[in-house]
Amino acid sequence: MESLTLRRVYVWELPVRLYHWVNALCVVVLSVTGYMIGKPLSLPVSGEASFSYFFGWVRFIHFVAAFVFFFNFLGRIYWGFVGNQFARWNNFLPLTPKLLARQWAEFLQVLKVDIFQAQVKPLESIGHNAMAGWTYFATFLAFVFQSVTGFGLYAAMSTSWLPGLFRWIVPLMGGDFAVRQWHHMAMWFFVIFSMVHTYLVFYHDYVEGRGVISSMAGGWKFVERRENVK
Amino acid sequence: MSRPPLTIWEQAQMQGYSRRDFLQFCSWIAAAAGIEASGVPAVVEALDTKPRLPVIWMHFQECTCCSESFIRSSHPIVSNIILDTISLDYTETLQAAAGKQAEAALHSTMEKYKGQYLMLVEGSVPTAADGVYCCIGGRTALDIVREAAAGAKAVVTWGSCASNGCIQASKPNPTKATPIEDVISGVPIIKVPGCPPIAEVMAGVIVHYLAFDRIPQLDGIGRPKAFYSRRVHDTCYRRPNYDAGLFVESFDDENARRGYCLYKVGCRGPVTYNACGVIRWNNGVSYPIQSGHGCIGCSEAHFWDNGPFYQHLASFPGFGIETTADTVGMAVGAVTVAGIAAHAVVTNIRKRSVIAEEIRTSEKIPEQGKDA
Numbered sequence: 001m002e003s004l005t006l007r008r009v010y011v012w013e014l015p016v017r018l019y020h021w022v023n024a025l026c027v028v029v030l031s032v033t034g035y036m037i038g039k040p041l042s043l044p045v046s047g048e049a050s051f052s053y054f055f056g057w058v059r060f061i062h063f064v065a066a067f068v069f070f071f072n073f074l075g076r077i078y079w080g081f082v083g084n085q086f087a088r089w090n091n092f093l094p095l096t097p098k099l100l101a102r103q104w105a106e107f108l109q110v111l112k113v114d115i116f117q118a119q120v121k122p123l124e125s126i127g128h129n130a131m132a133g134w135t136y137f138a139t140f141l142a143f144v145f146q147s148v149t150g151f152g153l154y155a156a157m158s159t160s161w162l163p164g165l166f167r168w169i170v171p172l173m174g175g176d177f178a179v180r181q182w183h184h185m186a187m188w189f190f191v192i193f194s195m196v197h198t199y200l201v202f203y204h205d206y207v208e209g210r211g212v213i214s215s216m217a218g219g220w221k222f223v224e225r226r227e228n229v230k
Numbered sequence: 231m232s233r234p235p236l237t238i239w240e241q242a243q244m245q246g247y248s249r250r251d252f253l254q255f256c257s258w259i260a261a262a263a264g265i266e267a268s269g270v271p272a273v274v275e276a277l278d279t280k281p282r283l284p285v286i287w288m289h290f291q292e293c294t295c296c297s298e299s300f301i302r303s304s305h306p307i308v309s310n311i312i313l314d315t316i317s318l319d320y321t322e323t324l325q326a327a328a329g330k331q332a333e334a335a336l337h338s339t340m341e342k343y344k345g346q347y348l349m350l351v352e353g354s355v356p357t358a359a360d361g362v363y364c365c366i367g368g369r370t371a372l373d374i375v376r377e378a379a380a381g382a383k384a385v386v387t388w389g390s391c392a393s394n395g396c397i398q399a400s401k402p403n404p405t406k407a408t409p410i411e412d413v414i415s416g417v418p419i420i421k422v423p424g425c426p427p428i429a430e431v432m433a434g435v436i437v438h439y440l441a442f443d444r445i446p447q448l449d450g451i452g453r454p455k456a457f458y459s460r461r462v463h464d465t466c467y468r469r470p471n472y473d474a475g476l477f478v479e480s481f482d483d484e485n486a487r488r489g490y491c492l493y494k495v496g497c498r499g500p501v502t503y504n505a506c507g508v509i510r511w512n513n514g515v516s517y518p519i520q521s522g523h524g525c526i527g528c529s530e531a532h533f534w535d536n537g538p539f540y541q542h543l544a545s546f547p548g549f550g551i552e553t554t555a556d557t558v559g560m561a562v563g564a565v566t567v568a569g570i571a572a573h574a575v576v577t578n579i580r581k582r583s584v585i586a587e588e589i590r591t592s593e594k595i596p597e598q599g600k601d602a
């Protein structure tokens with residue numbers, strides 16, 4: 001008789017998990033506060049400005065979250081070079097032809113199995129599947145974009161060196177206004193990504209039953225092993 | 231005639247200004263130009279002793295609002311003396327000469343003061359169709375500006391036209407209106423953007439140059455730091471309302487009457503570098519925000535393309551004027567939700583067997599309290 005056993009694999013190390021949740025929190029906070037900066041609430045109060053600092057706080061929270069987000073991201077880049085095989089940078093950016101070919105094949109598989117569901121049997125990949133890896137690479141580019149445009153804008157209100165490093169983006173894009181527009185538009189990438197991402201982890205967990213959702217909490221995923229038992 | 235040209239002080243005297251008026255002017259303009267108090271004697275000395283500056287003031291694609299602003303400077307010495315001085319050489323709008331005489335005046339200044347004159351430019355230069363969209367005396371603006379710049383000690387680009395192209399360079403820019411810095415090289419350029427720039431800022435730039443013989447400190451894109459290092463928003467008196475989250479929702483509401491912040495009706499103060507909040511206009515009487523209208527960002531490049539002026543977000547390119555990044559984002563979000571829902575339904579149909587198989591092969595845990 002064939003029996004199916006699930007074996008645990010330690011996939012996401014603690015720094016990756018920590019990064020993931022700090023990042024998730026930051027992105028949510030940044031998107032919510034950012035949206036509020038773009039379209040402030042109409043406060044029901046009508047009074048004197050000296051009694052309130054509401055919008056100031058919204059912006060303050062955006063900026064604090066921005067710094068946490070930025071350094072957290074830098075930490076993840078570092079971990080892409082020293083972490084385990086699932087955390088490595090080449091999951092996201094296959095630079096060797098061999099790796100590229102493998103990931104491309106897997107990408108097509110994922111399209112077939114998970115997106116269009118032309119094939120019903122689930123796929124086995126332990127870390128990120130290729131499509132996920134590439135999508136995360138796109139999010140990294142978006143992180144860079146938001147950091148550059150965000151700090152570029154922030155440079156106008158700061159005298160410290162870090163935002164100053166990104167000042168060049170303002171004339172490059174044609175002025176603060178354009179930078180703000182692009183920064184605002186990019187927020188929608190995060191909104192759409194978060195929706196799809198959240199749905200897909202539920203999907204995988206539901207269809208494959210391998211603990212994808214909990215893997216980002218405890219680090220463990222489960223791989224199937226079929227053996228013949230007498 | 232070899233008599234040296236008059237100094238500004240000498241001219242002021244001739245026009246009947248007292249020494250007291252003159253000194254008041256010097257300290258006022260020094261303050262306006264962002265020169266610290268210890269620099270005032272240098273300004274006095276310069277205006278006292280230095281012969282007037284040879285100046286050529288050129289007009290290309292523009293509306294002359296820079297000149298109009300300049301002659302409305304709150305201090306009469308600016309318009310009376312500096313402008314009179316300037317008009318001695320060449321400026322299309324104010325000079326008495328016309329035609330051949332004007333051309334002769336221009337060329338004699340360019341030859342006599344080669345390498346010494348200050349070139350002030352109002353207006354952009356069209357480069358499409360070899361520059362035929364702006365010709366003066368039979369020559370293209372492009373030609374003239376290049377020739378004049380070659381002998382200039384420094385160039386000041388007045389206003390947004392000369393500094394960044396302004397309205398004629400807005401999309402689709404049919405004449406390829408080009409800011410001055412993109413058509414000349416090899417001369418220091420001071421950009422004084424604004425539509426128009428503030429008169430005191432213009433005077434301040436000239437006086438600074440006159441007093442110290444060098445161009446004022448510029449920021450990364452060539453604007454004098456003294457006037458353009460802060461955003462309108464940073465010096466706006468409505469800022470406490472912004473920080474408190476108290477906004478005008480429409481121009482005729484109660485909040486507008488209370489003087490709340492104009493951010494939600496499109497104020498560009500947070501993205502505009504200028505000194506309006508500090509120096510203000512017309513003798514320091516007011517500035518747009520004080521008069522209840524948001525800043526339209528007239529000193530920023532491409533401000534005409536960043537409309538509509540009365541909403542915070544610009545219209546999204548290609549989707550018509552009412553559509554912003556948020557409208558597009560919401561639509562894409564709605565499509566995504568629909569896509570997710572459809573995918574979830576399809577999953578439950580297509581993968582039914584897989585899920586059933588998994589449930590079937592999973593461990594059966596005996597119910598508690600019963601024997602296996």
Ligand code: HEM
Binds near residue numbers: 026031149
């Ligand atoms: C996930 C990342 C981020 C998202 C989704 C996001 C979103 C937004 C949005 C929607 C706005 C409003 C723009 C407008 O309509 O005017 C905004 C403003 C801003 N953001 Fe971000 N942002 C992110 C990261 C950052 C980072 C890393 C910084 C770096 C400091 C930053 C700094 C700013 C600044 C300075 C503003 C202008 C705020 C103001 O002047 O009031 N943002 N952000």
Ligand code: SF4
Binds near residue numbers: 466467492493499500
């Ligand atoms: S009115 Fe404009 S410049 Fe003034 S605080 Fe509001 S947004 Fe800033």
